[in-house]
Every structure is written in structure tokens, then in C-alpha cells.
Amino acid sequence: ETGVTQTPRHLVMGMTNKKSLKCEQHLGHNAMYWYKQSAKKPLELMFVYNFKEQTENNSVPSRFSPECPNSSHLFLHLHTLQPEDSALYLCASSQRPGQGPTEAFFGQGTRLTVV
Amino acid sequence: QQQVKQSPQSLIVQKGGISIINCAYENTAFDYFPWYQQFPGKGPALLIAIRPDVSEKKEGRFTISFNKSAKQFSLHIMDSQPGDSATYFCAASAILTGGGNKLTFGTGTQLKVEL
Numbered sequence: 001e002t003g004v005t006q007t008p009r010h011l012v013m014g015m016t017n018k019k020s021l022k023c024e025q026h027l028g029h030n031a032m033y034w035y036k037q038s039a040k041k042p043l044e045l046m047f048v049y050n051f052k053e054q055t056e057n058n059s060v061p062s063r064f065s066p067e068c069p070n071s072s073h074l075f076l077h078l079h080t081l082q083p084e085d086s087a088l089y090l091c092a093s094s095q096r097p098g099q100g101p102t103e104a105f106f107g108q109g110t111r112l113t114v115v
Numbered sequence: 116q117q118q119v120k121q122s123p124q125s126l127i128v129q130k131g132g133i134s135i136i137n138c139a140y141e142n143t144a145f146d147y148f149p150w151y152q153q154f155p156g157k158g159p160a161l162l163i164a165i166r167p168d169v170s171e172k173k174e175g176r177f178t179i180s181f182n183k184s185a186k187q188f189s190l191h192i193m194d195s196q197p198g199d200s201a202t203y204f205c206a207a208s209a210i211l212t213g214g215g216n217k218l219t220f221g222t223g224t225q226l227k228v229e230l
Contacts, residue, residue: 002160031215042119043159043204043220050214090158094216103149104218106158 003027006091006107013081014115021076021110023091030095032074033104034066037088049074081114088112118142119207121221128228134192136224138205141186145207147216150179150190153202153223162203163190195228202226 004025013019025032034046048056049068063085065077074091088111092104121138128134140148147166151159165172165179165188172179178191192199205221 002158004158006158033215033218040222042222043218045217045219048211048213048215048217050211053213055211055213055215056217092158103161103164104216106151106160108156108158 002105002107004091004093004105004107006089006110008110009108010111010113012113012115013078015081015083017081018077018079020078021089021091021112023074023076023107025072025074025091025093025105027093027105029093029105030071031093032068032071033092033094034074034076035090035092035106037090037109043090046076078112081112083114086112086114118219119205119221121205121224123224124222125225126227128192128195128226130195130197130228130230132195132228134190134195134199134226134228136190136203136205136226137187138189138221139185139187140207140219142207142209142219143186144209145219146210147208148179148181148188149206149208149218150177151204151206151220153204159204192226195226197228197230200227 031050036044046060047066067075088109090109091107094104149164150162152162153159176193181188202223206218208216
């Protein structure tokens with residue numbers, strides 16, 4: 001248990017569906033992240049939020065829409081996805097630089113399959 | 116464009132042997148170099164990390180060697196055990212202007228330790 005909880009663990013959705021991934025961290029961290037992990041590829045940073053403000057959007061298609069209502073919760077809203085979007089989506093959190101370790105702690109991920 | 120190159124892609128080591136995984140980076144703005152260990156069905160977990168002002172860091176059986184001038188770093192696992200069988204990712208971190216950190220990952224090394 002890393003203190004970062006993701007739900008659901010597995011999700012199968014059609015290309016016309018709308019779904020959301022949820023992430024919650026209990027570590028008191030200020031920064032939260034979405035990463036995408038596909039087979040045979042490096043983990044790809046998608047979005048970064050710091051104190052609820054988005055600080056990085058790594059050229060992610062608009063069919064992925066993040067939401068960060070507070071420093072403890074992060075959502076990824078999904079709509080009209082493509083089969084190639086099937087992957088493991090990982091949430092992570094970290095402490096703000098200058099306020100302690102900058103290590104990122106990852107959740108267990110949501111295994112997404114788009115059919 | 117892959118900013119962190121990792122090798123080998125897979126590695127088989129006998130129990131008690133030394134596992135060595137290498138990484139090279141390009142961006143001199145990186146200021147923190149963590150290694151992550153990932154077991155099937157789990158998110159990556161921080162294993163050990165180093166800052167560029169240090170040439171070596173050891174924690175138990177795990178050692179990072181860092182060569183700043185060559186922009187290379189490596190993970191050595193001494194006395195490798197079957198329980199070490201996992202995928203290992205090197206990463207390089209840079210601070211984002213708006214806050215938070217951007218981790219750039221290598222492609223991963225699948226380690227198998229045989230009896």
C-alpha cells in the first residue's frame with residue numbers, strides 16, 4: 001500500500017462510452033500526476049497538477065480530460081476513446097520541491113481496455 | 116525522442132549473481148535519478164534514488180553508480196534473489212516551472228533471477 005489509491009482497477013469501455021478514473025492520495029502531497037503505461041513503451045507523463053493547478057499537459061488528446069478538485073483527489077475523464085488508448089493508467093503523487101522528498105509514489109493503476 | 120535510454124531490455128541472472136542495468140540521459144536539467152521496481156499487476160515502487168552531486172549510493176543489496184560527465188547511471192543488484200524478479204525502470208526528474216516534477220522513464224528491464 002503506497003498511500004495512492006486508484007479506482008477502478010479494471011475498466012472495459014466502448015468507443016462511445018464516457019467513464020472516469022479516480023485517484024486519491026493520503027500522503028499530504030501537493031502534486032499529482034497521470035501517467036500512461038503501454039506495452040513495450042516507456043511510462044508517459046500525461047498531466048501534472050500542483051496545488052490543484054495544472055502545470056503540465058504533455059500534448060494529450062482532448063478525449064482525456066483531467067480534473068483536480070483538491071490536492072488529494074485527481075480524476076481522468078474519458079470519452080470517445082480509441083482502441084490504441086488501451087493501457088495501464090497510473091496516478092502518482094509527490095511532495096513539492098523544497099518541502100521534502102520529491103519521489104513519486106504510484107497507485108496500482110487502472111487497466112483500461114477500449115473495445 | 117527518447118531522453119532516457121535503458122539497457123538491456125531483459126536480463127536473466129542466476130541466484131546469488133549480480134544484476135546490472137544501465138541508463139543514459141541527454142537533458143542536463145535532470146536533477147534527480149530514481150529507480151523503480153514494478154511487479155505484475157502493481158504500480159512502480161521507488162527502489163533507490165540518487166542526486167547528480169553523488170557518484171554512488173548504496174542501500175542494502177542495491178547500488179546506483181552515477182557518472183555525471185558521461186550522463187550515465189546504473190543499478191547493481193548484488194546477491195540477486197528470485198524475489199527480485201520484476202521490471203526495473205530508471206528515470207530522470209526535472210522540476211517543472213509551475214511546480215511538481217516531470218519524470219522521464221526508460222523503457223524498462225525485465226529481470227528474471229533463476230534458482
